Every structure is written in C-alpha cells, then in structure tokens.
Amino acid sequence: MSRPAARRRGGRRLAGLRLALGLSLVPLPALSAEAVVTAQGADAVDVIDIDAGTIVARIPVAGSPAGVALSPDRRTAYVTRPDGPxxxxxxxxSRKVVQMLPLPGGPLGIAVNPKSGAVYVADWYAExxxxxxxxxxxxRLDGExxxxxxxxxxxxxxxxxxxLxxxxxxxxxxxxxxxxRRQTTMIPVGRHPFGITLDADAKRAYTANVTGDDVSVIDLATSREIGRVKTGQRPYVVALAxxxxxxxxxxxGTVTVFDRATLEPAARIEVGDHPEGISxxxxxxxxxxxxxxxxxxxxxxxxxxTVTREIRTDDGPRAFGDFLR
Structure with missing residues (x-):
C-alpha cells in the first residue's frame, strides 16, 4: 500500500491512496464567508475569503495535509497529516497552528462530534x-x-x-x-466507499463508491442500502443542497447531480481537474x-x-471534510 499522501502522474491522476470527504454535519453560520482548504502539495492550509475569491491566509502545515474538520464553534480547524503522521x-x-499531535498509522478522514467536541480520525492502515x-x-488521544x-x-x-x-x-x-465507542452494525454498500455524507435529519447516508462509479443510499432506520445512483468516474464525495x-x-472532472427523491441523475457539471472535496x-x-x-x-x-466562479488555491487542494465556516 502506498503512502496516504497521493502522488501525481500523467494528467495528475492519483496513485495509491485517494481521499474522500466524511462530513460531520455541524451547522454552518448564516454568513459563511471562508473556506478552509488543505493544500497537500504546498504543505499548507489556505483560508479563502469566499466573497472576495482570494486567499487571505496561508498557514504552513507539514506532512501533506489532507482531511479537515471544524470545531462546533467554527473557530478551530483540525487537519490530518498522513505523512506526519x-x-x-x-x-x-489568529491563523496559527497551536498544536501538532503525532498519531500512529495513516491519519486520513476526520470529523468532529457536534455535541461533545470529540474528534474522530480514521487510520487508513488499521481497522x-x-x-x-x-x-x-x-x-489528547483518548481511545480507539x-x-x-x-x-x-x-x-x-x-x-x-x-x-458512521x-x-x-x-x-x-x-x-x-x-x-x-463500539461498532454496533456493519452495512454492506458498493465497491470501495470513501466519502460519506448524512442528510440533515440523519435519516439517510450517502457513500461515494470509488471503483463502483456510483453512490449507495443508506436508510439508517433499517441499516440497509436502499438504492444506488450512477455517477461519473471515481466518485469521491457527496454534498446535499x-x-x-x-x-x-x-x-x-465533473460533478454528478441527482434527485434525492427519485435517485435519478439530473445533470453533469464540468469543473476542474480531479475534483475531490465538496461542500x-x-x-x-x-x-x-x-x-x-x-x-x-x-x-x-x-x-x-452551473459554475459561476473559479477561485485559485495553493498546490493540490483536497478539502477532505467539513471546510466551510
């Protein structure tokens, strides 16, 4: 297994580990104005003013930053460093790193509990x-x-x-x-699920199945898959709106749009090269x-x-997680 930090080759295709978004569904402020974007190639985190369309802070973070999650008060960002690890x-x-906490294995996905503030980190190399x-x-590491x-x-x-x-x-x-802190159920889904997203009522979950080129729709009340949506190649993250x-x-290089009631694809929107995080x-x-x-x-x-704007970032933006504030 290659390192969790992806490498580029022909057309910037990813080799080895690819990243997806797991969203923690923390409610966003009414006036969301910033995007906190991990720029893996630059070893940095960009804070982007969404209205102005500019990087207002470039925060150095060594270790190929990938995943990102925000605290319930939206004042703290937690960032995974797969090559730290x-x-x-x-x-x-203050736009400053206040702690670098070492972890074993391959820290990848990350999310925050909106009630307790606990931070959950997925170890790609271990179960x-x-x-x-x-x-x-x-x-502080408090268990597994x-x-x-x-x-x-x-x-x-x-x-x-x-x-989830x-x-x-x-x-x-x-x-x-x-x-x-115990697994209660394991739900079969499609091939190689990466990103997982919940609806606002926590009734359904959606996984982007990387090698299945589809999305699994899960009914949480019955803990089973109830449908699939066909997508483009290598789907990674689902957002709902x-x-x-x-x-x-x-x-x-697209975003597939589907109707959540019928689960039918509705459109395919062209975006940039290798789209990953979405929110x-x-x-x-x-x-x-x-x-x-x-x-x-x-x-x-x-x-x-339709795409209304393109905002420049530093090298290799991933935004794997909850990145708007």
Missing amino acids: GIAMIDLP RLFVLVRTEAGL VAVGASPSGIAVTPDGATV VANRAADTVSVVDAAT AGRGFVTDQYS ASADGRSLYVANWGSNTLSVIDADRL
Whole structure:
C-alpha cells in the first residue's frame, strides 16, 4: 500500500491512496464567508475569503495535509497529516497552528462530534478510529474504536450519538455508538466507499463508491442500502443542497447531480481537474469544489447547476471534510 499522501502522474491522476470527504454535519453560520482548504502539495492550509475569491491566509502545515474538520464553534480547524503522521490544530481567528499531535498509522478522514467536541480520525492502515478529546493543553488521544478495513470518510449525526465510517477495503459502513465507542452494525454498500455524507435529519447516508462509479443510499432506520445512483468516474464525495445530491467525479472532472427523491441523475457539471472535496453553503445556494489537479475552488449555483466562479488555491487542494465556516 502506498503512502496516504497521493502522488501525481500523467494528467495528475492519483496513485495509491485517494481521499474522500466524511462530513460531520455541524451547522454552518448564516454568513459563511471562508473556506478552509488543505493544500497537500504546498504543505499548507489556505483560508479563502469566499466573497472576495482570494486567499487571505496561508498557514504552513507539514506532512501533506489532507482531511479537515471544524470545531462546533467554527473557530478551530483540525487537519490530518498522513505523512506526519498526525493532526494539526489551527486557531482560525489568529491563523496559527497551536498544536501538532503525532498519531500512529495513516491519519486520513476526520470529523468532529457536534455535541461533545470529540474528534474522530480514521487510520487508513488499521481497522480503527482514533478518538481525541480537547483539554486545556490541547488535543489528547483518548481511545480507539474497532471498525472495518481502510476506514476513510466519517460522518456524525447531529445529536452526536452515532458515528458512521466508510470502510474502503471492506465495502461497508460501520455504525458506531459514540457513548460506548463500539461498532454496533456493519452495512454492506458498493465497491470501495470513501466519502460519506448524512442528510440533515440523519435519516439517510450517502457513500461515494470509488471503483463502483456510483453512490449507495443508506436508510439508517433499517441499516440497509436502499438504492444506488450512477455517477461519473471515481466518485469521491457527496454534498446535499436544494433537494439534490452533488457528487465529485474525480477522473471525469465533473460533478454528478441527482434527485434525492427519485435517485435519478439530473445533470453533469464540468469543473476542474480531479475534483475531490465538496461542500454546500449554509443557505444551500452554492456548492464549493476543490479541484486537486487544477488548483482551484469551483463555485456552483445549486439552482442553475452551473459554475459561476473559479477561485485559485495553493498546490493540490483536497478539502477532505467539513471546510466551510
């Protein structure tokens, strides 16, 4: 298995580990104005003023930063460093790294519990989820949860009670009880699930199945897959807005749009080279897509289904996780 930090070759295709988004569904402020984007090739985290379309802060983070998640108050960013390996904690008001916490294995996906503030980190190289807690001194490793093989994207229910983990090598999703820190269910899905996303009511989950070129739709009440949506090549992350699903198709350079009621594809939007992370604005009117190959953030109008702007980033933007504030 190659290192978690991806390498570029012909057309900037990824070799080895590819990254996906696991969203923690923390409510965004009404006036979301910044994107916190991991720029893996630059060993940095970009803070982007969305309205101005400019990088307002470039924060050095060694170790090929990949995943990102924000604290419930949106003032702290937690960033995975697969080549550290470890986690960086960034104070966003001061734009400074305040802690570098080493972790074993391959820290990849990351999410934050919206109620307790606990931070969950997927270890790509082992069948485990790290649980980190915040203290006055910073983050502290507080235990592990056994999950499936090659855990990737993570999602947490709004009530903080349940953690979902996409297990890429196992073709499953682990359902974890946050209180007991135990896996309660394992749900079969499509081939190589990476990104996992919950709807606002935590009734359905969506996994982007990388080698299946589709999205699995999971009914959480019955813990089973209830449908699939065909996508472009190498889907990685799903975002939800305006009654639709939006999926980054890495090898197609597109975003597949589907109707969440019928699960029928509705459109295919061309974006940049190798789109990866995607997230919806708080009002659901816009989607933001990190294009790893073209070093841009595409802005999509959720109603018109068109790209309205391209914002420049530093090298290799991934934005794997919850990155809007």
